[in-house]
Amino acid sequence: MKILSITRNNLINVVVNLIVISSYLSLQINGNTVNKGKIPAFIVFGDSIVDPGNNNYVATIGRANFPPYGRDFPGGIPTGRYSNGKVPSDIFAEELGIKEFVPPYLDPNLQISDLLTGVSFASGAAGYDPNSAKLANALSLEDQLALFKGYKNKLKAAVGENTTSTIISESLYLICSGSNDITNTYFTSPITPLQYDISTYTGLMVNWASSFVQKLYALGARRIGVISAPPCGCLPSQRTLHGGLLRTCVEKENQASILFNNKLFSELTSLNKKLSGSRIVYLDIYNPLLNLINNPSQSGFEVTKKGCCGTGNLEVSFLCNKLDPGTCKNASKYVFWDSFHPTEAAYKVIVHEVYEKSIDKFL
Ligand SMILES: *[C@@H]1O[C@H](CO)[C@@H](O)[C@H](O)[C@H]1NC(C)=O
Ligand SMILES: *[C@@H]1O[C@H](CO)[C@@H](O)[C@H](O)[C@H]1NC(C)=O
Numbered sequence: 001m002k003i004l005s006i007t008r009n010n011l012i013n014v015v016v017n018l019i020v021i022s023s024y025l026s027l028q029i030n031g032n033t034v035n036k037g038k039i040p041a042f043i044v045f046g047d048s049i050v051d052p053g054n055n056n057y058v059a060t061i062g063r064a065n066f067p068p069y070g071r072d073f074p075g076g077i078p079t080g081r082y083s084n085g086k087v088p089s090d091i092f093a094e095e096l097g098i099k100e101f102v103p104p105y106l107d108p109n110l111q112i113s114d115l116l117t118g119v120s121f122a123s124g125a126a127g128y129d130p131n132s133a134k135l136a137n138a139l140s141l142e143d144q145l146a147l148f149k150g151y152k153n154k155l156k157a158a159v160g161e162n163t164t165s166t167i168i169s170e171s172l173y174l175i176c177s178g179s180n181d182i183t184n185t186y187f188t189s190p191i192t193p194l195q196y197d198i199s200t201y202t203g204l205m206v207n208w209a210s211s212f213v214q215k216l217y218a219l220g221a222r223r224i225g226v227i228s229a230p231p232c233g234c235l236p237s238q239r240t241l242h243g244g245l246l247r248t249c250v251e252k253e254n255q256a257s258i259l260f261n262n263k264l265f266s267e268l269t270s271l272n273k274k275l276s277g278s279r280i281v282y283l284d285i286y287n288p289l290l291n292l293i294n295n296p297s298q299s300g301f302e303v304t305k306k307g308c309c310g311t312g313n314l315e316v317s318f319l320c321n322k323l324d325p326g327t328c329k330n331a332s333k334y335v336f337w338d339s340f341h342p343t344e345a346a347y348k349v350i351v352h353e354v355y356e357k358s359i360d361k362f363l
Pocket of ligand 2: 300301330331332333
């Protein structure tokens, strides 16, 4: 058994080296043209927007592994993804030509081949603020980084030190966090707003984000994309909780997102200069999502103020109810799937826009 597995690992080693060498060669031949093959793996950190099911293996109540979640996923399977179908990490990996689905790192059935092309460490309810994950007993970004170290060791055992460091330095890393900090840990908490004004709190969020990016860089990552905060005040749950009888977008929550995003943008710009060889890229989703909410018909959407599942205007829980009979028939007409997370159709529009605008900055 031992001999067999060593042989298999050597074989993987040879194949990976060939892939790395051939993509290097084609990059030389193509000169400056975009070469997607140069990015060997896609590695993801963050919250429910990019959690493909890690929370299924964590003792948290914040799970999405029951119907109607996954209704439009292949086989209609509720994988733990917080949507009716794919989540942004899947769609981004597909745009990169790497793979169709980015699996959760905690899935016990993962193969070496899954690790070689990337995994997600994200956990629903996580935030830059360590308290966000703590409130829901989810994996904090610090926990996710600890798992990433284990991931690197598994790669080393499978393909050796040198190939591992090539994979680690050439892969694309995506970080998606911050909305739970703003909506839950700040605006829904009776205490946090008394401790910090929103300017101070968004400053703290950016400090945590910056420290995470620097730790990731120290572990070998170079191509790091950081997703902005969405217009938090226009999430259906926030309209219900703080948007008054008309359920308008909550202006102070949108302003908090803008404040955070502006500070995040400057911090990432400065890190990108400071950390040699890095490609640290700010990825705006605030404007693409707000545009869908304000001009839904341009992209074939009809409903923006409530999710496809839930009890419509009265929905304050962030998740669908199990087997909710009120779930809409065609999620593609809705920007939001539940009262916090967009539909696969909305994610596709947004990720495509983000990808087109940013891919050159990583190469
Ligand atoms: C790994 O890389 C180092 C430095 O480039 C080199 O000296 C060493 O021979 C390589 N090891 C293997 C197993 O390829
Ligand atoms: C669902 O809605 C989308 C967007 O309006 C439309 O393109 C599609 O044909 C609809 N699907 C069904 C089964 O009605």
